[in-house]
Amino acid sequence: MTAPAWLVEVVRLKPVPMPWARMIRTPIAICLPLAFGIFTGQIGIGLPIALGGFTSSLVERGGPYLGRGKRVATVGVLGGGLGLTVGLLVRGQGWLVVLVFMVLALLSAALTVGGNAGSASIRGPGEWASAR
Structure with a gap:
């Protein structure tokens, strides 16, 4: 076979x-x-x-400088800033920390389904339709 x-x-x-x-x-x-x-x-x-x-x-991942800038800035602001803020808010709260991390992981997975750059870049409303 x-x-x-x-x-x-x-x-x-x-x-x-x-x-x-x-x-x-x-x-x-x-x-x-x-x-x-x-x-x-x-x-x-x-x-x-x-x-x-x-x-x-x-x-x-390469590509045009505008796309690179969006990905790097988004990860820096949302990943770094939001991550630090959420971490400071739930620090020392026991199981709430686990629950918050699970919710953030699910949100990240849902954004990834939106497109190959969905979890790392911000797109305008018209860009989602043209990306598929």
Whole structure:
């Protein structure tokens, strides 16, 4: 019994070019601020900047600069700002913390279903229809 040709084509490994720019930019965006904070004795300043570099490197997928800016800014504001605010509000509340994290995970999953960039970028009302 052999697999159908379409299935063989779908699962065939295809070589892709190495993203050298991202592979170099990510450690610099994370390690440089962290090293600066350690060497100057201001780890409290270097750590959030390094975490911002880490977060922005996760959402960097290339494409037009406007789309990149939207993804990075949205993750920074919503992921960082909202996450810190919610974390401070529910800190030390026991099971409420678990419930809040479950609700946020469900919300994130629902946004992801909206499109490939639904969980990482803000789109206008007209953009949702054109994306499908």
